[in-house]
Amino acid sequence: xxxxxxxxxxxxxxxxxxxxxxxxxxxxxxxxxxxxxxxxxxxxxxxxxxxxxxxxxxxxxxxxxxxxxxxxxxxxxxxxxxxxxxxxxxxxxxxxxxxxxxxxxxxxxxxxxxxxxxxxxxxxxxxxxxxxxxxxxxxxxxxxxxxxxxxxxxxxxxxxxxxxxxxxxxxxxxxxxxxxxxxxxxxxxxxxxxxxxxxxxxxxxxxxxxxxxxxxxxxxxxxxxxxxxxxxxxxxxxxxxxxxxxxxxxxxxxxxxxxxxxxxxxxxxxxxxxxxxxxxxxxxxxxxxxxxxxxxxxxxxxxxxxxxxxxxxxxxxxxxxxxxxxxxxxxxxxxxxxxxxxxxxxxxxxxxx
Amino acid sequence: xxxxxxxxxxxxxxxxxxxxxxxxxxxxxxxxxxxxxxxxxxxxxxxxxxxxxxxxxxxxxxxxxxxxxxxxxxxxxxxxxxxxxxxxxxxxxxxxxxxxxxxxxxxxxxxxxxxxxxxxxxxxxxxxxxxxxxxxxxxxxxxxxxxxxxxxxxxxxxxxxxxxxxxxxxxxxxxxxxxxxxxxxxxxxxxxxxxxxxxxxxxxxxxxxxxxxxxxxxxxxxxxxxxxxxxxxxxxxxxxxxxxxxxxxxxxxxxxxxxxxxxxxxxxxxxxxxxxxxxxxxxxxxxxxxxxxxxxxxxxxxxxxxxxxxxxxxxxxxxxxxxxxxxxxxxxxxxxxxxxxxx
Numbered sequence: 001x002x003x004x005x006x007x008x009x010x011x012x013x014x015x016x017x018x019x020x021x022x023x024x025x026x027x028x029x030x031x032x033x034x035x036x037x038x039x040x041x042x043x044x045x046x047x048x049x050x051x052x053x054x055x056x057x058x059x060x061x062x063x064x065x066x067x068x069x070x071x072x073x074x075x076x077x078x079x080x081x082x083x084x085x086x087x088x089x090x091x092x093x094x095x096x097x098x099x100x101x102x103x104x105x106x107x108x109x110x111x112x113x114x115x116x117x118x119x120x121x122x123x124x125x126x127x128x129x130x131x132x133x134x135x136x137x138x139x140x141x142x143x144x145x146x147x148x149x150x151x152x153x154x155x156x157x158x159x160x161x162x163x164x165x166x167x168x169x170x171x172x173x174x175x176x177x178x179x180x181x182x183x184x185x186x187x188x189x190x191x192x193x194x195x196x197x198x199x200x201x202x203x204x205x206x207x208x209x210x211x212x213x214x215x216x217x218x219x220x221x222x223x224x225x226x227x228x229x230x231x232x233x234x235x236x237x238x239x240x241x242x243x244x245x246x247x248x249x250x251x252x253x254x255x256x257x258x259x260x261x262x263x264x265x266x267x268x269x270x271x272x273x274x275x276x277x278x279x280x281x282x283x284x285x286x287x288x289x290x291x292x293x294x295x296x297x298x299x300x301x302x303x304x305x306x307x308x309x310x311x312x313x314x315x316x317x318x319x320x321x322x323x324x325x326x327x328x329x330x331x332x333x334x335x336x337x338x339x340x341x342x343x344x345x346x347x348x349x350x351x352x353x
Numbered sequence: 354x355x356x357x358x359x360x361x362x363x364x365x366x367x368x369x370x371x372x373x374x375x376x377x378x379x380x381x382x383x384x385x386x387x388x389x390x391x392x393x394x395x396x397x398x399x400x401x402x403x404x405x406x407x408x409x410x411x412x413x414x415x416x417x418x419x420x421x422x423x424x425x426x427x428x429x430x431x432x433x434x435x436x437x438x439x440x441x442x443x444x445x446x447x448x449x450x451x452x453x454x455x456x457x458x459x460x461x462x463x464x465x466x467x468x469x470x471x472x473x474x475x476x477x478x479x480x481x482x483x484x485x486x487x488x489x490x491x492x493x494x495x496x497x498x499x500x501x502x503x504x505x506x507x508x509x510x511x512x513x514x515x516x517x518x519x520x521x522x523x524x525x526x527x528x529x530x531x532x533x534x535x536x537x538x539x540x541x542x543x544x545x546x547x548x549x550x551x552x553x554x555x556x557x558x559x560x561x562x563x564x565x566x567x568x569x570x571x572x573x574x575x576x577x578x579x580x581x582x583x584x585x586x587x588x589x590x591x592x593x594x595x596x597x598x599x600x601x602x603x604x605x606x607x608x609x610x611x612x613x614x615x616x617x618x619x620x621x622x623x624x625x626x627x628x629x630x631x632x633x634x635x636x637x638x639x640x641x642x643x644x645x646x647x648x649x650x651x652x653x654x655x656x657x658x659x660x661x662x663x664x665x666x667x668x669x670x671x672x673x674x675x676x677x678x679x680x681x682x683x684x685x686x687x688x689x690x691x692x693x694x695x696x
Contacts (some may be wrong), residue, residue: 058557159394160502200405201584202643203630229556230587234630234640248436257632271562272632273587277610279633286559289527344633 013084013221014047014070014189020078021065025294029092031149037294039065041245042079044320047189049084052215052222053251054236054337056229056268058290062245063225067191070223071110072101072243083107083189104137109182113194117175119166124159125177126162132185154217155210172203176210183214196231208235229272233257233344241265244291244301247320251329261323263306266341274344284342300334308335359393360434360442367545367578368417369393373431373446375409375416377424384650386426388602388658391678394595399572399579401593401610403586403625407647409602410582414548417580418459422450437462438545445690447583461491470531470552474523480507484538491542506537510567529560534618536567543575543593550582565592586629590614595684598622601658602650604678608685618687621659657690665691 037295047053047204053283055063069076069089072093082090085107093104112118119128130146139147149159153178166174167304174230175195182190195211196204212235214220226232232239232253239256241249241264249262260266270284288305297304312334320332333339360369387409394400402410415421416428417435433445435458448454467473471642474483484497484503494502500519507515510533523531532552539547549568553561569592572579581593589610591598596613598606598621601618617623627641645662648654654661660671670690678686679693 045372129673172646200647201586201625202405202628203646205630205640205642210631212639229558230630230632233632268557269632271558273561273565273585274592274633275587275590275614275626275629275631276633277590277614279590283566284510285563289529289560290557 003017003170011048011109012046012090013049014223015072015082015090016046016066016079017044017082018079019043019066019069019076019081021062021069021074022077035294038245038296039293040069040298042320043242043245043247044079045240045247047221047223049188049221050215050219051237052224052235054232054239055225055242056227056232056239057242057269057350059243060290060293062240062293063227063242064193065245066242067193067223070189070191071108072096100205102136105132106185107187108189108191109187110187110196111134111178111182111190111192114198115171115178116198121166123165124162125164125166128166129162129180129184130176132181136185147184151184154183154214155180170203170219171199172206174206175199175203179207179214180208183218183220186218187220189221189223191225193225194227195224197226197228204231211235226322227267229257230275232339241268245293246301246332247330248302249330249331251327251331255327255329256343261329261336261339261342262302262333263308263335263339263341264302266343267305269344270342272344300332308339310335326331334343354608358434360405360436363395364436364440364638365395365397366393367396367436368580369432369434370413371432371434372419373413373416373433374429375412375421375426376429377426379651382651385602385653386650387416388653389431390599390602390604391431392597392604392607394578394580396576396578398594399569399581399592401589401596402582402599403582403584403589403596404599405584405647407601407650408599409650410599411550412580413442413599414463414465414550414580415503417445417546417548418463418465419448419455420459425679435463435546457491460487460544461542463546463548464542464544465548466532466535466539466552468554469530470535470555471523473535474531476523479520479522480526480534480538481521484519484534484541487538488541491642494575502541503537506541509535509540510534510537510571512537529563532556532560532564533567535616536564536571540571540575546578546580548580548582549583552581553588554583554585561588567594586625587632598625600655601647603658604688605659606685606687606689607678608687612685616685618685618692619659620663620665620691624662624664657688 019040021040022038023033024033027034055062076094080092081094083093085091129151130144136159152159157176196207224236239253240247243264249265266287286305291301297300299315300313300318303309318332318334321330321335323331323336360366362515365515372389373387374389377384404410417433428446434442436442456669481503485499488499488502504515504519509661512533513516553564593610596610597604600621606622617626624643643662656672657672657676676690678688680686
């Protein structure tokens with residue numbers, strides 16, 4: 001488990017170990033805690049500098065909670081989050097006090113899903129963009145304005161827009177503002193929580209291209225949370241698949257899509273509508289619904305919906321381990337080594353229309 | 354310009370729209386949400402309607418049910434011919450906006466399912482009560498029989514333990530189950546036309562796959578026509594037999610589903626195809642984009658509505674004259690000056 005991360009230690013920007021977040025369930029007059037929702041449980045992964053790590057899963061699987069934990073929006077229940085700070089060392093960022101968190105914010109920023117809700121309607125573009133600089137007391141007001149103009153150029157908006165309010169912009173333009181606001185601090189890591197799912201398809205492509213351009217230009221590292229697997233395949237280098245708060249598979253994007261190792265990943269890939277009617281396929285239908293994280297099933301959380309389950313799956317929880325010594329693919333499944341699962345055909349294998 | 358009315362000659366045609374215009378009068382001006390569209394659909398088809406937000410696809414659906422009137426809209430022009438179960442053809446556009454005739458169509462002959470099943474159900478009645486309401490409105494049967502029918506419908510959409518779930522409130526069901534219940538309610542009177550407005554957009558992919566599979570099965574079983582409104586080209590590819598592509602209130606292309614994907618004609622259809630990332634593999638790293646964004650329906654550009662964003666824009670033609678739907682082959686029509694498009 002440690003070995004996979006250790007190999008590339010000097011490239012690692014963020015290392016998450018055994019991360020846990022339990023939310024208490026309280027009932028009654030005195031708000032007694034009667035149980036916990038294990039929103040994120042035993043999650044371990046690492047992010048290399050300059051890469052895009054995708055986090056996928058169905059709603060309620062803990063993607064956003066993981067993102068918020070990395071942002072330190074709320075404290076962890078257990079585990080560590082190590083970030084390579086400006087000193088060059090990996091430092092644990094859990095349990096920082098508010099002053100330390102203030103400095104952390106310069107290094108990690110977030111892009112939100114809904115650009116209609118994430119921009120204050122009563123602030124002009126100038127105020128919105130320079131606000132982070134003001135809070136962090138960076139530059140004089142002329143320097144801040146210059147920086148804001150640079151950012152507008154960078155995200156493909158006109159500088160004249162500085163005096164406008166958010167309502168004057170379309171969804172795609174607002175998301176550009178959201179991105180500009182995130183990168184104006186020169187962060188190392190940008191956590192994108194479903195950045196394109198509120199956008200129309202033609203605008204979605206513009207934003208995805210912009211994110212890629214910014215990555216090459218500024219050397220950004222992204223954690224990209226999405227539920228749309230086609231978007232993930234397009235932008236990500238490595239992908240983490242989550243199910244009911246746990247990581248079930250972690251692999252290079254091509255490997256994950258062509259040769260998934262976890263039955264859940266296989267089913268997820270199979271469920272994605274393929275935009276080509278000549279490729280209508282036999283699906284692996286997942287029966288039932290996502291398990292309740294407050295009351296998860298015994299053994300492997302996925303076993304009630306799994307078509308490959310054996311007796312051991314119902315009683316014993318599988319470890320999150322390397323599939324074999326010669327790959328970097330990690331998976332949480334008892335039968336990972338023996339199963340040969342079906343991925344999505346690559347374009348190269350397909351007959352041309 | 355007189356278009357042939359097919360519904361009178363072909364008994365397989367269920368619905369035919371002729372030059373439909375729906376407008377909303379607002380303080381900022383007239384919003385032409387549906388701007389003169391014509392198409393027809395047959396009883397064995399699943400018609401996919403694709404387009405980005407603001408293209409008028411939802412307003413078109415509400416126009417067919419005439420539920421735009423309470424929304425402040427008005428069917429300003431055109432015809433909506435619909436073949437009733439008894440074979441009679443009615444023009445929905447000309448019916449009085451509140452009256453017995455329209456009410457007898459809604460829910461009984463034409464049903465609609467919505468994107469967010471949580472907001473489409475009333476939270477204060479059980480699922481069963483709401484399905485029974487539809488049944489007893491259209492059929493004179495005692496409530497015990499209606500309840501049995503509701504349970505039967507819930508079973509047919511594969512809700513486990515329907516006799517228990519019939520007494521559940523909407524909040525007690527998960528998103529996927531609510532959407533199933535919504536479908537059960539829509540089909541309880543065996544309509545001939547089911548309009549599904551983004552029925553899976555709010556659902557996870559695995560649940561979406563279940564719902565789409567269910568809809569395909571029910572379409573065969575009930576022999577009904579489905580109009581599937583969505584922005585997801587993948588969903589269309591999985592489900593539809595024919596596709597209508599809309600842009601700013603107009604139809605830009607209509608063709609069988611295979612044609613739309615293998616041989617798209619309109620520059621907008623082509624651009625949409627190229628701009629979606631594909632799960633089946635990414636060869637090129639860069640996505641093709643459509644420049645700009647969809648303009649407001651308050652000021653639709655003159656000429657072809659797509660011309661400001663079009664890659665094959667022809668000065669003096671596209672920005673002046675409105676192209677009309679041109680027939681390329683039997684089922685393939687396109688509104689674009691590249692292909693004649695005009696009288």
